[in-house]
Amino acid sequence: MPKILKMDEAVFSKIAAGEVVERPASVLKELIENSIDAGATRIEIEIQGAGKILLRVSDNGTGMDREDLRLCLEPHATSKIKSIEDLDSLSTFGFRGEALAAVCAVSEVTILSSLQGESQGWRVKAQAGKIKEESPAAGTGGTTVEVRNLFFNTPARLKFLKSDEFERGRIISVIEEAALANHEVAFFLQAEGKKRLGFEAAQEGKEGEKSRIAMVLGEAVGQYLAFGEESEKSINLRLFVSTEAGLVSNRKYQHWFVNRRPIDSRLLQQALYRAFGPHILQGRHPVCVGYLEISPADFDVNVHPAKREIRFKNEGDVFNLIMRAVSRALAQSLRPQVLVKDSYLPPLRPGSHLESLALEPASSYSAPLRTAAAVSLPLGEPALSQEEDRRTPDWFTPPYRYLGQIERSYLVFEAAGGIFVLDQHAAAECVLFERYGDLLLQGRVLSERLILPVAVSLPASLVSLIMDQKKNLFDLGFEVESFGKGMIQVTATPPMLKKEKDVEEALHKIAEDFSDLKTSLAEVRRKSLATMACKAAVKAHDFLGEEEAKALLLDLSKARQARNCPHGRPTMLALNRIELARRFGRPGAIS
Ligand SMILES: Nc1ncnc2c1ncn2[C@@H]1O[C@H](COP(=O)(O)OP(=O)(O)OP(=O)(O)O)[C@@H](O)[C@H]1O
Ligand SMILES: [Mg+2]
DSSP: OOOOOOOOHHHHHHHHHHHHOSSHHHHHHHHHHHHHHTTOSEEEEEEEGGGTSEEEEEEOSOOOOHHHHHHTTSTTOOSSOSSTTHHHHOOSSOOSOOHHHHHHHTSEEEEEEEOTTOSEEEEEEEETTEEEEEEEEEOOSEEEEEEESTTTTOHHHHHHOOOHHHHHHHHHHHHHHHHHHOTTSEEEEEETTEEEEEEOOOOSHHHHHHHHHHHHHOHHHHTTEEEEEEEETTEEEEEEEEOGGGOBSSGGGEEEEETTEEEBOHHHHHHHHHHHOHHHHTTOBOOEEEEEEEOGGGEEOTTSTTOOBOEESOHHHHHHHHHHHHHHHHHHHOOSOOOOTTOOOOOOOTTOOOBOOOSSOOOTTBOOOOOOSSSOOOOSSOSOOHHHHTTOOGGGOSSEEEEEEETTTEEEEEETTEEEEEEHHHHHHHHHHHHHHHHHHTTOOOOEEEEEEEEEEOOHHHHHHHHHTHHHHHHTTOEEEEOSTTEEEEEEEOTTOOSHHHHHHHHHHHHHHHHOTTSOHHHHHHHHHHHHHHHHBOOTTOOOOHHHHHHHHHHHHHOTTTTBOTTSOBSEEEEOHHHHHHHTTOGGGOO
């Protein structure tokens, strides 16, 4: 057995440094975080040799006094934590207190710092972790950290670095992420003597955030961003997401921040994709910049030394929050855009007038529910609060008028000088689907015991499958018993299934979905809800009166996924006033 030897301090600190300082970009990330933690509103960065020769970060933050300046290079020196109790309440991620020490262990560092409002500052120079020189210097308020000859004493690390172009790319990504997370801070990058990036400080609030996102990700991306905001318990989420027209061909434009620090999370990504649904994405990807504010006690960031991965204490809450915010952002972004080619539109009815909608939603576009014997189901209440109500999308906003029903299938409205048309069946399906989904989420099953059980004949294979899935079927509102060869007896069903044929058809579909191993239970449920919504919704060729048409529109305006029915068909088509004017060759009317 070889003898155990205690590691030399210098060797140990180099190994420890390797965890935090992987490449020039990781050094820069730490320095920017420090500047932001120090309250800087302007951060200037300069690099030479892709950050290997020189990496300089100047900020206008609080600055440090002489004592702090000396201390900040020591390992485990931090101003952010004094006792173990601070760990939970710390709102920044910087609690390792080792970044500067780690950088300093593998480079030559000079820090010049002076407190705000003081003309006198101090400069320290250190190399390979040892302070070499300390001197007074003129100060302008703030801190400049200069890192030279990175990895000069760890040649293996230096060799591991990729081309200058690649390393510069990583540096730019770090600055872009910091700029997305801190829109009120100005960032500038000078690389190899040339100005490369310049993000002026943006205004506070939503518009400021949006304009910063457009500066960083490009105007083309910025113009298609919708905004969503949600909160639950101690989590707040603000999110900008591309509308359908702004989907892109790769995932590059997705950024997540927790308490303003960039993080990677499959959970958040999955929620984003789930909210869009495959029929909208069709191989394309959403742009998304999401900002989560969470109490530090509700997540753990130290799963990785580079601090990019975090673990949420309550993953389900976070997942649902993202889904809701994305869905709402998309619903609110809907504008009349789609053209109805060669469509026939009836002349305006004389005497029609602009008016607002009645506030109570009438549910008469849905088939009435039979009284549920087993479970009581208050179905009439829309799921949204008044607060959410205020954020209804523009094109749903009164005043508008109902022009009539055409083909006994489509409802035509005028809004903001344009025309939009609802497919009455698809729109009702969409509303009911969400309503039933909300009930299911609350654990309320739509089920009605039948006075006379219905016998349904099914292929033998499906009968045994259905009996295996009895418990899952119960959760969907069905109660079944086996009833001899090739038959089952249904004693309770969701109340929208009125006819024996409907019950049989629904059970067939569900059994087939259960037999397909690729279909998850969640997907089986989704499909079954879609079937219920389809059965309950008003059909094409049914007459709808004005009140019912308006009630449907009002309910649709509150839906989270208003644009498509659960089968993916559009619920509405629209022709806005600009397009109308353009089509009639009235350029003067375009404004
Ligand atoms: N640009 C700066 N302006 C003012 N103070 C700074 C600056 N950079 C560093 N400091 C001070 O130096 C301390 C040590 O910084 P360092 O980055 O090593 O650790 P930390 O930020 O506390 O934690 P972490 O290791 O997670 O980054 C900070 O806590 C802060 O007090
Ligand atoms: Mg730090």
